[in-house]
Amino acid sequence: MPSAPLPACAPEAQNPGTATGDSALLVPDPAQWISTTTGRIAPDTYTWLQAVHWVRDSQAHTPARTHGPRFGSTTIRIAELLAQLTPCRPGVDYLVRILQVSERTVQYHLSILRESGLLTYTVKGTRIRQAAARASEFVRTIPAKFDETIGLRTATSQTFIRTVVGVVSYESRLTLAQLGKKAARTVRRTKRRGTRKAGINSSAKSSRCTPMGAGAVTSSPVAPTNNPSEGDLGNGKDQQDPPGKRTRRKLNAVGRRHQLALELVRQVPWLSGSPVARIAWAVRHLADAGWTAHEVIAVLAQRSPARRVHRPVGFLTARLVGAELLYDTSAKRSAIVAWWRDSPQAAKERHAEWQGTWQAPRSTAVQRLFRDAWTRATRREPLVALDEEPTSDEHREARTTAWRQYLTGRPELVTSALALAGRDQTEQIYGRDLVERVLRLRTTSSHLRAGIA
Template identity: 65%
Template sequence: MPSSLMPSRTSADRALGGPGLPVPDSEQWISTTGSRIAPDPYTWMQAVHWAHDLGTRIPVRSHGPRFGTTTVLLAQQLAQLTPCRPGIDFLARILKVSARTVKYHMAILREAGLLAYRVKGTRVRQGRPLASEFARTIPSSFDQALGLRTVPSDTFIRAVVGVSEYGRAQLARLGKKAARTVRRKARSTKKPSFSASSDCTPMEGGSCTVSPAALTSSPSEDEPRSGKSSSSPTRRGRTRKALNAVGRRYQLGLELVRQVPWLAGTPVARVAWAARHLADAGWTAHEVIAVLALRAPSDRIHRPSGFLTARLIGVEKLFDTPAKRANLVAWWRHSPQASRERHVEWSSSWSAPRSNAVRRLVGEAFTASKPKPHLAELPAEPTDAEQAEIRTLAWRQYLAGQPELVISAITLAGRDSAEQIYGTDLVQRVVRLASTSSHLTTGAPR
């Protein structure tokens, strides 16, 4: 950040060590930083708590979070790392915050002079990303605010050689904070309770609205040995929230889907939209079913939600009072036709499916279910006259262009059995004819 854009220093900032904050990007490296390296994590946490105590007096960016409890929690995790090479995802998982929040507070620590880059991380395509390595540093404003005297050092850039009396007291105070672990405050959801003792007046002459003995009960006289009490503590159940208009619509839609057979499988949202006017008017599922029972359903319903919408048009105006709806439900329950419809499942005449693929599968299923034709059972040893008659019939059909008898024998019994029945010559002719072009025919010329 250019020096012309740095915030102006105030007298309060000079007293607390505010000058020099935030640290520009060019001075957030170990080679260019004006801070000194912290000799140990304990000393570094003292500087972190000092920066946290400054609060809003630390100049920060115009957007994003400020130096707060989350920053201190992040610093506690960084103080435990050796070397200080944190992973953003790891810190976000430990602190239970987002990765963007971790990046914001890492930037806050760098701008406060508490962290300096040793090596900046890289993101190489098709390579392993490297995390940034930091050095825990203490800003010079901390030394000035606490009156610490420092000299040049090869190891820590600057080393502390003396401290003022004011600085000793402040270091002791910051040391207590650095020694304990900071934890995020849990949100309290406990409601204030009022005890009975607040209504009691001490000493004589007082009265108590609630007696401690009121919480106990005498044993039952019927069972003196067991000592069981007739009154058992009631278990506090959950109080269900009242449904709003949308909840009542979905509740009515779900009941209709479960109770009306031809609505089975229909999305509840569509049924809730179709019956929204009735749900808003306070109708129940039985009242809607009674209205639907006034007219018998169609033989075939293509779209149940649309059919329901057409049936419910204007019924909330026709049955506009609870008394009318009660009479309708009473008729529905005692009507023989309605009773028959309640006990008989909704059915319709079957029609072929529209999809060609489904039709083909249905046809194959029907074909497989039909009994296969089989050859007439012949005697175990047919006579020569019967054998000659069978072969003569097969030859006549073959010459007439109808070799189905031999083909069925080959398909069902096999070629060897067909040759035994009709002869080898006829079977060979039929097989040769079946393997040639379909334009070839047998029998008399056309």
Template identity: 45%
Template sequence: MNVPESEQWLTTTKGRIATDGYSWMQAVHWAYKYSGFTTLCSHGPQSVNESTLLVAWHLSQLDPCRPGIGYLIRRTRLSERTVQYHLGLLREIGLLVYRAKGTRVADEGGQASEFLLTIPPAFDEGVHARTGPSEQYIRALHGIDPAGMSLMKRLARMARRAVRRPVKRSAGRPVSAPRACTPMGVGCSTSSPTGTSTLPSESKLASGKHSSAASKKSPVAKTKRSLNAVGRRYQLANQLIIQVPWLARANTQRIAWIVRHVADAGWTAIEVMAVVGQEDVAQRVHRPSGFLAARLRGATELYNTPERRAAIVTWWQDSRRAEQGRHTEWDGQWQAPSSRAVARQVDTALSQLQAVTPPEDDHPGYEAGDDGLVDLQQLTRDEVIDLRAAAQKDPLLIRTTIAACGEHYARRLFSNRLVDQLLRLTGTGRLVLHGGLA
């Protein structure tokens, strides 16, 4: 159940991304009450406790989830070392993974690490959840078996309760932590740190209906304000920054100003992504805000009805499925590409892989098998290690091998782990393979 450091990254995690902070808090309470988790670290807290719940609650309110240690110290009133311990506990149990690790640059100042809220496989097994593959969230929740209904209802009630600070840190009475608000101070942010606002929480899947006791008893729920126009702009900007790879480092205020027209017209994030994705994106976007503004110029006049926007979303989703289908492994014999330029590149790669070099210094060359490919059993262990190290530095070597010799041959040569990391990184804008060479 303890997750090693090599699997505490988005590219290597075995968990699934939480669709919203409320569903994630259900998994946090499960780890607190029912998991029996114990850390392998010899110092600091050995299991999830109330301070871990407090830190997790503040993380669930952030969008995107990029908390600085100083921010968590101010909000939780815990010490710096204690905050670091509890972040490590959440990563070790599989509830947090790195999307980008922070930096400590003396001249430019450090940047906080960016996390994604994840749900470990042990939680799905404990609550009898049915999951399946998902194009956006690694795995998606499809339902809860009857055996796990009662447990999910208890976890839903726990997640709705206000998280209280530890007694030794409080001022004599329990204090509920405030919600994180939008940059303009117009209300509390309701957008998810890892998903869209249209996805249901897992409590609805568990019980089949939504009846919140907190909404009937708590006076805060009755006076909760909805987002105004400025808040909706910032909400749409945050969702785009999370879901569009080339907007990952864009300024939220600038993006909110650019999307003000489409936000005021009631556009959703997927509608904006469909309009922007009509044309291929450049290999490198120097000014994401300017690129987005150019793609959205005149969009409100062209797609001025919900029907037109729904049609462009359907077309965009179909094109993405077709693109994914072109990259899916097919059955049958490999056929040469129709493009002459691509055919020349494939021929060059094949000639390099299949060439039998003359013996030098009494070292024989590699013989090709019946399929025309070099038999991998002829390679020594040091040669395989060197090839995998080169592939980890340059993932293009794996892509070339898959195109020339097939995915099965590439997995035998470079290992399933490196090939799986490369396939999962496709389309995310990141091409860094983590881990050792074993």
């Protein structure tokens, strides 16, 4: 019987130095996706932090670049934050604000986690012109090198790609225990950070980059609140220390112009998507005179907009010519705002969506995609019928794919099958457990969406 592999934290491997040969851990870019990864999905954040500390202690990761930082304490700090996010959608700005490091440093360490096989892409972030940038979404994974080095026996799993079924040797159990202590300290340290006194930094740490605006820690619940003593309640006064005062920085003239322009872009439909800097230039005279967004909208509401606006900034400039001279006092501006709020025509325009003429996209690639989608929609091809009795291999592959997409927040396969084939046939294909989970998710809350068929 072959001897068990040497654990990473054994005495002979305490100072491995730079990993070379078979011990090197470097996941190439094509294998950093959930569909191509060789690792397995971490069942919880505690197990994932064990793998993170193993890579740190053994120095198994070999970076692809010759410059930049290495796997160290900053990488551990980023991993602590990623362990709190559900789903794991870490915006770079969020990590920069919490860690107080540069944007380039965050990008370096996220790349290190991907190359180590600890993070796997689900959706890669994009930067679309005239639209909000989307953060990349990851799945916390455990590299196969960790299982091989520690000595873990794994088997195929429909939920986690692979699951642990046993440990090879006693030394492997000791190594896992040592890594478990470090992971537990990380979880406890993260919990203590959430119980600090409210302030500027703590308010920023409470935010989570999730669709609901707040994340959930899957490995450690929120610490319970201690009850106050009965003696402190006699005077009826609040004995809690007041939170730190946030001093808001006063805006200069340029800042007031951009603030007014941003409010107009958000509230005026036909200005949506316009550059804020150009809008700020168009309303510079009004901002310097102390105008508010409601006053500007009231002036624009005196005349209904054109059916089609080719140049929103130029159209806005023409509508506001001489407005600061005509309404030169706050009383005049208050009167025009009162008229705007009480006018039935203005109320109708406020509640009606902007009915502008549809404009074709300028990008040739988007135009080609639109033409292809329109051709497929108008062709009305018949739906492909499912096989009545698929083979066991097809069953296993379909269920594994559906489970992976459900764990990453995209159960469109199940929802589309429910709409096309019904619940009975969907349960035969994907299993009753997965179908019930998707149906329960769709009816849990209006803030959660499980996909649209």
